Amino acid sequence: MSKTHVTTTINGEPVEFLCDTSQTVLDVLRDQLGLTGSKEGCGSGDCGACSIIVDGRLVCGCLMLGAEAEGCRIETIEGMAAGDHLHPLQKRFVEMAALQCGICTPGFLVASKALLDRNPNPTETEVRYWLAGNLCRCTGYDKIIRAVMDVAAELRETAR
Amino acid sequence: MSARTYKWIGTRPNRPDGADKVTGRARFGADFNMPGQLVGKVLRSPHAHALIKSIDTSAAEKLAGVKAVVTAKDFPEQENITVPAGEMQVNLRDVTRNIMAREKVLYDGHAVAAVAATTEAVAKEALALIKVEYEILPHVIDVEAAMKDGAPILHDHLRTEGVEPKPTKATNIAKRIDFAKGDVAAGFRKAEVVVERKFTTQPVHQGYIEPHAALASASEDGQVQVWSTTQGHFQVRGFCSRLLNIETSQIRVTPSEIGGGFGGKTVVYLEPVAIRLSQKSGKPVKMVMTREEVFRASGPTSAGVVEVKIGATRDGRIVAAECMVALQAGAFPGSPVGPACMCSFACYDIDDIKVVGYDVVSNRPKVAAYRAPGAPISCWGVESAIDELAIELGMDPIELRLKNAAKQGTKTHYGPTFNRIGFVETLEAAKSSPHYQTPVKRGFHRGVAAGFWFNVGADSSAAAHVGEDGTVTVISGNPDIGGSRASLAMMAAEELGVDYEKVRPVIADTSSIGFNFVTGGSRVTFATGLAVVNAVKEVVRELKIRAAKIWEVEPEAVVWENGMAKPASTNVGEFEPLSLSQLAAMAGKTGGPINGHAQLNAQGAGPGFGVHIVDLAVDHDTGIVTIDRYTAVQDVGTAIHPSYVEGQMQGGAVQGIGWALNEEYIYNAKGKLDNPGFLDYRIPVASDLPMIETVIVEVPNPSHPYGVRGVGEVPIVPPMAAVGNAIARATGIRFLDLPMSPPRVSAAIDAARPKMAAE
Numbered sequence: 001m002s003k004t005h006v007t008t009t010i011n012g013e014p015v016e017f018l019c020d021t022s023q024t025v026l027d028v029l030r031d032q033l034g035l036t037g038s039k040e041g042c043g044s045g046d047c048g049a050c051s052i053i054v055d056g057r058l059v060c061g062c063l064m065l066g067a068e069a070e071g072c073r074i075e076t077i078e079g080m081a082a083g084d085h086l087h088p089l090q091k092r093f094v095e096m097a098a099l100q101c102g103i104c105t106p107g108f109l110v111a112s113k114a115l116l117d118r119n120p121n122p123t124e125t126e127v128r129y130w131l132a133g134n135l136c137r138c139t140g141y142d143k144i145i146r147a148v149m150d151v152a153a154e155l156r157e158t159a160r
Numbered sequence: 161m162s163a164r165t166y167k168w169i170g171t172r173p174n175r176p177d178g179a180d181k182v183t184g185r186a187r188f189g190a191d192f193n194m195p196g197q198l199v200g201k202v203l204r205s206p207h208a209h210a211l212i213k214s215i216d217t218s219a220a221e222k223l224a225g226v227k228a229v230v231t232a233k234d235f236p237e238q239e240n241i242t243v244p245a246g247e248m249q250v251n252l253r254d255v256t257r258n259i260m261a262r263e264k265v266l267y268d269g270h271a272v273a274a275v276a277a278t279t280e281a282v283a284k285e286a287l288a289l290i291k292v293e294y295e296i297l298p299h300v301i302d303v304e305a306a307m308k309d310g311a312p313i314l315h316d317h318l319r320t321e322g323v324e325p326k327p328t329k330a331t332n333i334a335k336r337i338d339f340a341k342g343d344v345a346a347g348f349r350k351a352e353v354v355v356e357r358k359f360t361t362q363p364v365h366q367g368y369i370e371p372h373a374a375l376a377s378a379s380e381d382g383q384v385q386v387w388s389t390t391q392g393h394f395q396v397r398g399f400c401s402r403l404l405n406i407e408t409s410q411i412r413v414t415p416s417e418i419g420g421g422f423g424g425k426t427v428v429y430l431e432p433v434a435i436r437l438s439q440k441s442g443k444p445v446k447m448v449m450t451r452e453e454v455f456r457a458s459g460p461t462s463a464g465v466v467e468v469k470i471g472a473t474r475d476g477r478i479v480a481a482e483c484m485v486a487l488q489a490g491a492f493p494g495s496p497v498g499p500a501c502m503c504s505f506a507c508y509d510i511d512d513i514k515v516v517g518y519d520v521v522s523n524r525p526k527v528a529a530y531r532a533p534g535a536p537i538s539c540w541g542v543e544s545a546i547d548e549l550a551i552e553l554g555m556d557p558i559e560l561r562l563k564n565a566a567k568q569g570t571k572t573h574y575g576p577t578f579n580r581i582g583f584v585e586t587l588e589a590a591k592s593s594p595h596y597q598t599p600v601k602r603g604f605h606r607g608v609a610a611g612f613w614f615n616v617g618a619d620s621s622a623a624a625h626v627g628e629d630g631t632v633t634v635i636s637g638n639p640d641i642g643g644s645r646a647s648l649a650m651m652a653a654e655e656l657g658v659d660y661e662k663v664r665p666v667i668a669d670t671s672s673i674g675f676n677f678v679t680g681g682s683r684v685t686f687a688t689g690l691a692v693v694n695a696v697k698e699v700v701r702e703l704k705i706r707a708a709k710i711w712e713v714e715p716e717a718v719v720w721e722n723g724m725a726k727p728a729s730t731n732v733g734e735f736e737p738l739s740l741s742q743l744a745a746m747a748g749k750t751g752g753p754i755n756g757h758a759q760l761n762a763q764g765a766g767p768g769f770g771v772h773i774v775d776l777a778v779d780h781d782t783g784i785v786t787i788d789r790y791t792a793v794q795d796v797g798t799a800i801h802p803s804y805v806e807g808q809m810q811g812g813a814v815q816g817i818g819w820a821l822n823e824e825y826i827y828n829a830k831g832k833l834d835n836p837g838f839l840d841y842r843i844p845v846a847s848d849l850p851m852i853e854t855v856i857v858e859v860p861n862p863s864h865p866y867g868v869r870g871v872g873e874v875p876i877v878p879p880m881a882a883v884g885n886a887i888a889r890a891t892g893i894r895f896l897d898l899p900m901s902p903p904r905v906s907a908a909i910d911a912a913r914p915k916m917a918a919e
Contacts, residue, residue, distance in 0.1 A: 037184015046838035094178030097803035102181035103419025140814030
């Protein structure tokens, strides 16, 4: 089976890859490009551990084919920190113990960033519904929601 | 124990692995790779119960890209002996049959064969080429059906243990256990009020977000390396050693970061298969389960039947209690029926108690430990019955529990007499909590329930190495499943009197540190913490010797305070204190490297008690239950890192809410699991829940230098009954069967409507 040549941008860097038509973006990221920060928890779009941002839109990497990434701008957890500076969400997740085992954390961070990028002032209910596609089995979500709300307030403060 | 002031204990520093885990750098099970690795996949049974007449792997072996195929023939037969694994006992003869079916398949998803191939696509194609001839047998799924005479028998050799005279007929009841205290018949004669009910639960899965994954590389000289996601890499080594007849020293297991376990990653599924495939192919083999495989072939916990009878006098004193617990173990014996029986009435000081338990096999995946294994099932029944008793007596549910609470000196029905415990303090804290002190909102109803877990000690090893600049590496052997690196480093920093940042905790592979029992039983901060403290004490002892050498005094004349060696008194002489970094820099001249080691079998794990309070509303048309407010109160001994203690309480509570309201394994008439995915097996999501309030109660455990009790398991015990008790108050209906999912709740309300209308 011939492979598809794909030209894309990942975390700001131009990237080319060859993929099978059946491969998902998640497969490509993890198995071909060595970007294992995005996790596969279910492979069916139910858990959100593979959350990535494609052209500004939050998607499950396991539900998008590699071939569909042609010409797209992809952001993954690996691109979230700026150099050695953690993104405020990353920083507050650590400070507020918003992770226990950490497997869902990349997905939650990417999804939370996608939320705050479009809604800098979400209510608790909005945060909870936005993140309802990301499963966490350890924390009961409490500290995650608090961290996201906290960062939203912090970012609003800096933006003023 | 008097209240002590600490520099680090009780603070909330950043966890040492935090940055790695928020950047995607941390490597979990599926993130390990080796050059030239093959992909391993498992062929699984489509039947609930069938004889394997033949397996033909020849076509698969001939497929280009296939490098090895294994079936049960590739694994040596095992003795019928029982060894500890996780918090449960397992039989090796059964374990080898669970990782690869032999004579029979015993559940939908049971492994039958496995292949290693150059790509996943080839491996999947090869699985389709394996021909298995089955003779389908009648199956049995439910625990009570499996106990009946004439039920399909899973194991012809199985006879009920614990029954006299020893039965001669094959059965699905593997074991009967009995616990008694006092004379329960006499106790019930004193009762003025008796509540008697039969409760059931369905199997629920641990639901860790990370599927099982393992990478094995077997060398030609017999050495084996394994990377896997596990709660116990020493248990992986032990199982693989026994199942494959490889000496333990030849196997080196490196634990990955672990993406949740909750007990479900204390056993092996993939590791021995990956090793065998690697041995046969001569290449490293990586295996990762799909989510469907996780549901069909790993975990879950038992389904159960709990018959409870509780008798009390009118003034609210419980005089007698009786309970029968039958737990389904899955395809092989070994449900957590023991702890289920022991935890049942452990919260209460009752003179006359009788508890009987049955361990029952049926055609479901072999159960694995799940957070306080067994306790949530029996306590669902007991705590619901206690609530009914409170209603019957017109008593406040916390007052009723306070009146009967176990305390120091209470003799349990399973044997031990409690040392210092904090159940009364926990109930008092619940009573005075902001939640309980606030009236229930209009349209909502409140439920309360309690829970107990023993907590576990067991084997731990640890080392502390002082670097040449005076920073310290603390080495232990328990995978960090929820922040234990932080708590271990904090205890080491406290003991040494140095900054937390000067201590770097590391989790070593099986060849780099002594034996450690699993991360489970809420034991790591307690038992491995104790080992770390002892290893650091040894470092301190050595540091004092070095200072004494420099000052030319006796080591006894030196004390260690705030990270420095000081003369014990002015009599010793006038010496400037020596810091850890100064002593480390001079180590070469004073006797060489400064390290400490400790190994122990930790005794005296302090039992933990929790009380949960929930306010909820029931939609009488849809049966949907909405939780408005939830509070978890728990005696944790001492909270080393309160954020992670709260996290355990919140996470356990929410798993319990899922167990109460949604989660269940659904089998069709053919015994196939109908909901092996997160869409149909619905665990709680963020929008289902409110914030989970926590109240930390600290009654220090006298058996730990910092008073630690285990924390992680207690919080999954009370939620089911707390939710059920609130629903009972909201609807007037006592729910007896879990989950209290919308269809069941609305059906029960509909059924009760004519009756209510008639009244």
